[in-house]
Amino acid sequence: MSDKLSTIRRDKNALKQELEAAGAQFATGGAVRCPFHDDKRPSAGIYQGQDGVWRFKCQACAAGGDIFDVRARATSKPLAEILLEAIGQFQGQSRSAKKQPLQNHPGNKMVYPDLDMLRAALPGQVVLEHIYVNPRTGEADLIVFRCHTQEGKSYRPACPVKGGFILEAPIKPWPLYNQNLINESDTVLVVEGEKCCDALARYGIVAVTNPFGSGKAEHASWTPLAGKNVVLWPDNDKVGCNHMRQVQAILDTIEPKPRTAWLEPSDLELAEKEDAADLIEQFQTLEKTDPEITTELGRIISKARPLGPLDKLHQRIRAITSGEYRAVRWPWQILTELTKALLPATITLLAGTVGASKSFMLLQAVLYWLSENENLAYYCLESDRAFHLTRALAQLSGTAGFTDPDWVVDNPILVETAIKEYSEELGRLSRHLWSSDNLGAETLEQLNDWIDAQAKLRRRIICLDPITAATRTSKPWIADLAFLKAAKRTAVDYGCSLLLVTHPTKETAEPTLQNLAGGACYQRFVDSVITLQNHEAKESRVKMPCGTTDTSHNRTVRIEKARNGKGTGCRLAYEFDRDSLTLKEIGIIMKTEGSW
Numbered sequence: 001m002s003d004k005l006s007t008i009r010r011d012k013n014a015l016k017q018e019l020e021a022a023g024a025q026f027a028t029g030g031a032v033r034c035p036f037h038d039d040k041r042p043s044a045g046i047y048q049g050q051d052g053v054w055r056f057k058c059q060a061c062a063a064g065g066d067i068f069d070v071r072a073r074a075t076s077k078p079l080a081e082i083l084l085e086a087i088g089q090f091q092g093q094s095r096s097a098k099k100q101p102l103q104n105h106p107g108n109k110m111v112y113p114d115l116d117m118l119r120a121a122l123p124g125q126v127v128l129e130h131i132y133v134n135p136r137t138g139e140a141d142l143i144v145f146r147c148h149t150q151e152g153k154s155y156r157p158a159c160p161v162k163g164g165f166i167l168e169a170p171i172k173p174w175p176l177y178n179q180n181l182i183n184e185s186d187t188v189l190v191v192e193g194e195k196c197c198d199a200l201a202r203y204g205i206v207a208v209t210n211p212f213g214s215g216k217a218e219h220a221s222w223t224p225l226a227g228k229n230v231v232l233w234p235d236n237d238k239v240g241c242n243h244m245r246q247v248q249a250i251l252d253t254i255e256p257k258p259r260t261a262w263l264e265p266s267d268l269e270l271a272e273k274e275d276a277a278d279l280i281e282q283f284q285t286l287e288k289t290d291p292e293i294t295t296e297l298g299r300i301i302s303k304a305r306p307l308g309p310l311d312k313l314h315q316r317i318r319a320i321t322s323g324e325y326r327a328v329r330w331p332w333q334i335l336t337e338l339t340k341a342l343l344p345a346t347i348t349l350l351a352g353t354v355g356a357s358k359s360f361m362l363l364q365a366v367l368y369w370l371s372e373n374e375n376l377a378y379y380c381l382e383s384d385r386a387f388h389l390t391r392a393l394a395q396l397s398g399t400a401g402f403t404d405p406d407w408v409v410d411n412p413i414l415v416e417t418a419i420k421e422y423s424e425e426l427g428r429l430s431r432h433l434w435s436s437d438n439l440g441a442e443t444l445e446q447l448n449d450w451i452d453a454q455a456k457l458r459r460r461i462i463c464l465d466p467i468t469a470a471t472r473t474s475k476p477w478i479a480d481l482a483f484l485k486a487a488k489r490t491a492v493d494y495g496c497s498l499l500l501v502t503h504p505t506k507e508t509a510e511p512t513l514q515n516l517a518g519g520a521c522y523q524r525f526v527d528s529v530i531t532l533q534n535h536e537a538k539e540s541r542v543k544m545p546c547g548t549t550d551t552s553h554n555r556t557v558r559i560e561k562a563r564n565g566k567g568t569g570c571r572l573a574y575e576f577d578r579d580s581l582t583l584k585e586i587g588i589i590m591k592t593e594g595s596w
Helices: 002-009 012-022 067-075 079-090 115-121 179-184 194-201 238-251 276-285 290-302 311-322 333-339 358-371 385-397 405-410 412-421 423-431 444-456 476-494 520-525
Strands: 044-048 054-058 125-133 140-149 152-161 164-166 187-190 229-232 259-262 346-352 376-380 433-435 461-465 497-502 528-544 547-561 571-577 582-589
Touching: 002 067, 002 079, 002 115, 012 044, 012 054, 012 067, 054 067, 067 079, 079 115, 115 164, 125 179, 194 276, 229 238, 238 259, 276 290, 333 528, 333 547, 333 571, 333 582, 346 358, 346 476, 358 376, 358 385, 358 423, 358 461, 358 497, 358 582, 376 444, 385 412, 385 423, 385 433, 405 412, 412 423, 423 433, 444 461, 444 476, 476 497, 476 520, 528 571, 547 582
Parallel strands: 187 229, 229 259, 346 497, 346 528, 376 433, 376 461, 461 497
Antiparallel strands: 044 054, 125 140, 140 152, 152 164, 528 547, 528 582, 547 571, 571 582
C-alpha cells in the first residue's frame, strides 16, 4: 500500500492527468495554465523534487503540491480524506466508501492507518524522524517529524492510537528520547534536542532529551534516570543553562536520586547557542577519526563537575570570577567598601528624617549609576516627573537655583543653556523614572507587581522613594511583611538589588533599626540599613584617605546593618552642599582617639 502511494507521487504522467482533470492546460515548453484561478497566461509548471516526487506550482496564486494535493484542492476535500480514498482504491474498494472513522481521543483528530499516510499529510518534505521507543513494547510512544517547507523548518509530533496514528503529542508526562537505551548504560547524558542525542550515539554515548526543547522539562517523565550517573550538558546560552537547571531540580526529587554532574559549555570553546552536535561537527571538520572523537568526548565528559551540596558555592564563585556577581558601587567609596550593600539578591534601606536629604542622596546615586550604564528603575512616589527632573538638573549643573521658580524667571538664558547641555543625562533619567503623575497612588501589593515587572526586564537596581508613601491598609504590619517577603523573593529570583527609602516612626528621632517605619519585619528581611541624619555643622575626628583630622560636617551617615558585617555600627561624615544639592563623603568618624 505504501509503495503504491509512493509510486503514484513519482509518476509525472499521473500528475499531468490529475491537473488536466482539474481543468489545467499544458502549453508549449511545459508551462501550465493553472486550473485554480483565471490564468490568462500560463503561470504554473511541474517539477521533480530531490525526493523523486513530481509537484505542481503556480507562481500567481501559490497553489501547489503533489498529485494528492492537487486532487484535494480540486475536490475541496481534506488531504487526509483524499489519501484514505486512494488507499481504498488500491484495495479494490470505492474511493467514496473508505472514509476513516474518527477515534475517541482529545481533539478528535484524524487517524492515519500507517506512517506512510501520515507522512504524506505533513507539510513540505520530511527530512528527519525522531522515534521515542517504548523500552517495554519496542513500539513508538512518540514520533517527532522535521519538515522543510517554503516557510522554513517545522516540527510535527505524532503518537499511536487505536487504529493508527494522530498528529498530536501523547498525554503527559512525555517520554524521554532514547529511554530504551538507558538500562544499557551506567552513565547517561542529558542534552537539549534529539539531534545532539543522535550525534553522540554515533560514538557510543547514550544521551536523552525531553521532547520539544527548552522550558518543557517539567512535562516529561525523568524517572528512568533514577539511580543513574547523569551528566547535564546544556546548550551554550542562558536559556540552555536555565533549562538544564530545571532538569537538575527535577532529578533531585527522584528516588533513588541520580548522581548528577554539570558539563560547563563555556569551557568547550563553543560559540553562543552551540551544543554537543556542533562540537562533534567541529571535530569532524578538523578531520578527526571516529576513535579520536570518541576519546575526545570521553575526556570532556570525565571533566563534568559533580553536583551536590557544594554546587551553589561553585556557582557563586564562578559568578564572582566572571563579574556577574558583584556589588554595584555607590558614588561614595567608603560607603561602598563598608556595606557592599548592592550585591545581587539584596534589599537595602536608606532611612532619614524629614530634611535629611535622603532623596537628594538617592537621586545623586541614580545619576551616577546611569552614567556607569547600570540598568535601573527609579520610582518616586511623591511629586511629579518635572519636579524630579528639575532636581536632577540642579545636581548636574551644580546650581540649586533651578529648584527656585523666581531664580528660573530671572535666569532664562542659563536655564535654556543648562537644559541643552544636560539633555542626554536628563533624557536617560527620564527613561528610567516613574512618578506619581504616571502611575498614581500604589498599594504595597501593586508595588510588588511593579518590582517584579522591572526585575523581569533585568533591572540591576530597583529604587522606591519613599516606600512609606504607598497606600496604607488597616493592618500595615501584615502588609509590610507580605511586601518584603515578595520583594525579597523577586530579588533572589532575578539577582537584582532593591533600594527602599524610608523614615523613622517618629520624625523627630534619629533613625535606628528599632524605630524604622514598618517595624521588626524590616530588620529581619533587609540586608543593609543606611541612615542619614542632618544637623548643624559640627566637628568630628575623622579618618580620611590621607590621614586622620578634625573636620566639620553637616550630615552623618550611620551603617545600622551591613551585608558583609564589616561596616555595621560605623558612622561616616558627609557634607551636604546647598549650592549643588549633593553630598560629599569626608571619611569615617572615629569612636575614640586612635580608632576609627
